[in-house]
Amino acid sequence: MKSSFSQLFYLKGKHFEKHVKVPIYLRLTVNGQRSELSISRKVDPEKWNAKRGRMRGAGTEAVQLNQYLDMIRAKVNKIQFQLVEEGKPFTAIDVKNIYLGKDKEVKMLLVVFDEHNRQMKKLVDKEFALGTWKRYFTTRNHISEFVQHEYKREDIPVEDVDLKFITRFEYFMKSIKDCNHNSALKYINNFKKIIRLAVANGWISRDPFYNYKVKFKWVDREFLSTEELQRLVDLEIRWTRIDMVRDMFVFCCYTGLAYIDVKKLNQDNLVRNIDGELWIEAKRTKTDAKFSIPLLPTALAILEKYKDHPKVINGECVLPVLSNQKANAYLKEIADLCDIKKNLTTHLARHTFATTVTLTNGVPIETVGKMLGHKNLRTTQHYAQIINKKVSEDMAVLKEKLANNL
DSSP states (O other): OOOOEEEEEEEOSOOSSTTOOEEEEEEEEETTEEEEEEEEEEEOGGGEETTTTEEOSSSHHHHHHHHHHHHHHHHHHHHHHHHHHHTOOOOHHHHHHHHHTTTSOOOBHHHHHHHHHHHHHHTBTTTBOHHHHHHHHHHHHHHHHHHHHHHSSSOOBGGGOOHHHHHHHHHHHHHTSOOOHHHHHHHHHHHHHHHHHHHHTTSSSSOTTTTOOOOOOOOOOOOOOHHHHHHHHHOOOOOHHHHHHHHHHHHHHTTOOOHHHHHHOOGGGEEEOTTSOEEEEEEOTTTOOEEEEEOOHHHHHHHHHTTTSHHHHTTSOSSOOOOHHHHHHHHHHHHHHTTOOSOOOHHHHHHHIIIIIIGGGTOOHHHHHHHHTOSSHHHHHHHHHHHHHHHHHHHHHHHHHHHHHO
16 A cells, blocks of 8 residues: 655744744654654744745855755655555654654663673683683773763663763773773773674664774783793702692793693694604684694603693693693792792793794794794784894993993
8 A cells, every 4th residue: 555655844833023033843744644853943934935845045044954954855755765665554653763763772882792792601612712701791891880980870872982982981991990001902992892793783873983093002022031941941849839830831931832722732732743743733712723833842841741640641631730820829939939030920931932932043933923823923023023122132232342342
């Protein structure tokens, strides 16, 4: 059945004083049933052409208002056309609600974030690491605190997120949550994924991150020097658990494995290469990137040392590994025993492999990147820049010595 449809702009209310403007309304009629809405514009009744539903004259005010009316008329016609194409019955109120955007479900920011995190949690150990989910969970809580702090509300529509929201959130993370620059930007990057999800689903029409640029600051990554690493290897330790942590750390220094990857290492990951040597072949937990690493003598010696450990015999692992928290705590004690002033953490071992063990000894950067499981060479080049900086510092010392000898 064909529906009749019409729209009319008219003035609502009358004023007897001259030059007093009255509001313009739009009347929508479908099959004889009416609905009206304000278009948020006013006009002098004496300048209004009621028959044409337009403002008289050719001045700037008339041209701009009539263009605005034409734009509304075209938008409403488009809505009516789409409804007809769908073949479903509709009313004047339906057209009005679609024009005003009331037909769309309002998506709330934290609701969207929570749904994302629920889905991510179900994919932990399948597509995501537990640590990744925890970071998004923490980001969600920071957003919640920010909304309450900035807007005094429990939640806001996702469509209300704009560039100001993002920049104020960055300031909140740095000032109120006391995050450093790079940490704040990591949380913002997590938040960006949620907003991009909203854009992709059509919940917001424009990406508020379009004009926001993330610029991380350069951070020097600590690593052990050759002499410090050797002191660590030679250190005699009488306490079994501390000795175990030291060996795990040294193993990572000579393989480049992150803590979670050495913890997950099993016998299936130890394979004989075509050269007859023992290699590690696995996937990085963080990026799912494949890597292959030839085992150096020091790493092989550590595997040999623990081959009779109950957990290794049972096939649970190739190295017994404590929790990351306990390992980092013991590493602080080990650093004191070795008189190492650097902040020893399990991840510092990976930096040591990239710099002291490989790049410093002439291993090509492409080879290092492949062993580290980097998907992008630019990630590995960060270590090359560290090496260049170290060369520059060493040469500066040499220049000073040479100058003093003159």
